[in-house]
Amino acid sequence: MLLYKLDFCNIEEDYKKLIQSLESIKNFTIKENNETFANSTFVVKLYISLIYEYSKFLQEIKKDNFRGSWNCLQDCIDIIDLYSKYExxxxxxxxxxxxxxIERLYPYKVFSSIExxxxxITCSICGRDILDTLCNHRAGEIYFGEMCHEVINKIERLDAVALVTSPQDKRCIVELVEDSNEEKFNLLKGIKSLLLIPLNDFIIKKINKPKVVNTKIITKGKLVVTPTYQIKISINNMY
Structure with a gap:
């Protein structure tokens, strides 16, 4: 793993070039009827996509766009979970x-899920109905460099929307529209400089309950107290 040695400045252009090269290799191996080699290009593409999405995550953190960085982080988690099937x-x-x-540093704990x-519903490889006996493909398996998945062509009805803590897609966060409280990102802000060092691992050993600081600020006749967090973090480079 050499992610920490990469220069992320031209990642967008480099990513497109690498994906195009892999597509060319895949098409060549398909013509040669070499499914094993074609499937390997899919796995390599996952690794390259992980680097790309991770670079986007770092860019959002650098801009203090913590809400936007959440989606990038979920993309990274989805890709690495899939990649772990092959390595x-x-x-x-x-x-x-x-x-x-990193995910646990975010304030998002409740999500939405639909029923x-x-x-x-058809097969992404052959286009047949998934119940068609002529379809020999299985969702989640790779065929000549393409992963099979089920394609939902029609939604008959939406029965319900539930609030859950373990959704299939954590991008479906539940947040008040008028919520502009940035203090909920204090943990991320506290270790922002560490997160911007690619793959510098960290350990939060202890998080105390918020305590009132000594300084008291009077605003419009109301007492405002500022909570602070005491965080002990040890750093070690993963790779």
């Missing part, structure tokens, strides 16, 4: 753990 090395497990620790009825 289960110690470094991959450490990387998963690293992203999950709906779908119809006309």
């Amino acid at each position: 289960s090395s110690k470094s991959i497990k450490e990387l998963i753990n690293y992203f999950e620790k 709906a009825k779908f119809s006309n």
Whole structure:
């Protein structure tokens, strides 16, 4: 894993070039009827996509756009979870753990999840109905460099929207429209400089309850207290 040595300045251009090169290699191997090699390009594409999404995460953190960085982080987690199906090395497990620790620094704990009825669900590889006996593909498997998935062509009805703590998609956060309180991102702000060092692992050993600082500010006749967090963090480079 050499992510920490990469220069993220031209990541957008480099990413497009690499994906185009992989597509060319995949198309060549398909012509040669080499499915194993074609499938390997899919795994390599995952790794490159992880670098790309991680760079976007760092850019959002640098701009203090913590809400936007959440979606980038979820993209990283989705990709590394999928990548771990094909490589289960110690470094991959450490990387998963690293992203999950960052995830816990965010204030998002409640999410939305829908309950709906779908119809006309087809296979992304052959286009047949998923119940068609002529379809020999399985969702989640790779066929000549493409992962099979179910395509929902019609939503019959939306039955319910639930509030959950463990959704399938954590991008569906629940947040008040008028919520402009930036203090909820204090943990991220506190270690922003550490997060901007690629793959510098960290450990939050202890988080005390917020305590009132000595300074008291009077605003419009009301007493305003500013909570602070005491965080002990140890740093070690992962790779």
